[in-house]
């Protein structure tokens with residue numbers, strides 16, 4: 001199927017570690033001269049060898065490249081990037097426990113970098129959306145539609161409840177409101193977001209999102225072909241709602257920040273919601289060039305399961321805030 005296998009060149013499976021010091025800074029290594037992408041700063045790691053699990057490969061790479069020993073690690077983010085010369089499938093792990101004194105075993109320079117300072121360093125192209133993902137809450141709360149019973153009042157109550165639960169990333173769905181009502185809802189909604197240090201994307205048009213004071217926009221996947229480039233600059237978040245590998249690939253070409261993915265779109269004619277198709281989700285995540293939020297009746301508590309299948313976060317409405 002389109003977008004699932006690289007057009008040309010080799011595909012390599014790579015694991016890399018997010019190793020933090022006790023100040024929360026992240027360890028980056030400079031790729032040595034003569035290697036692919038020499039001179040860029042990377043998350044330390046390397047190719048998975050045949051027969052190894054991802055975690056085994058991670059422990060080996062951390063020992064070989066840094067001389068540290070991994071105590072425990074969890075999958076954090078996976079994506080696939082097409083370089084002109086080869087395709088890299090990158091699995092990042094959050095290394096929760098490690099011991100030893102990191103030292104470049106291959107002569108590579110190392111440095112500890114704060115999350116927000118990584119954007120200042122030259123890093124491999126595949127890592128751009130990874131660096132931006134550090135500021136994303138992996139729980140993405142999508143508001144009930146403001147046209148649903150209870151209207152904007154219920155929507156705001158639900159939002160406060162999500163904020164009380166610590167959620168800091170939102171999508172406002174208000175496509176059915178007229179412009180004046182949207183402006184007044186966006187004002188109130190935006191005030192809640194600012195008070196709590198949360199960010200929000202408007203489901204709709206990029207210009208309207210900016211006018212509404214949103215931090216970004218959520219675009220429909222089937223409309224991505226109409227765009228010639230990323231519609232808003234890097235100060236904004238731009239996401240897309242995707243259903244298949246072609247839309248995922250297009251979101252990557254447009255250099256968006258992340259996608260939501262609802263696997264198994266054949267819901268027509270079915271009575272009630274279909275169970276979440278984990279297999280299809282994992283299959284599509286394997287070709288995504290961007291972090292993926294799973295969508296389709298999941299709860300924040302499903303995050304670990306999502307991450308084990310190559311996803312980054314969980315998006316949804318029911319179960320995020322106390323429902324109507």
Ligand SMILES: Nc1nc2c([nH]c(=O)n2[C@H]2C[C@H](O)[C@@H](COP(=O)(O)OP(=O)(O)OP(=O)(O)O)O2)c(=O)[nH]1
Pocket residue numbers: 014015016035036037041042043044045046047081088090124125126127
């Ligand atoms: N480790 C790591 N590799 C990355 C990142 N981003 C990125 O595009 N890559 C690419 C660069 C390389 O093509 C590939 C990693 O392969 P590698 O050359 O480090 O592999 P290795 O450590 O096993 O080294 P070698 O034995 O082949 O010399 O993944 C990243 O953040 N970390």
Ligand SMILES: [Mg+2]
Pocket residue numbers: 044045046047065
């Ligand atoms: Mg390496």
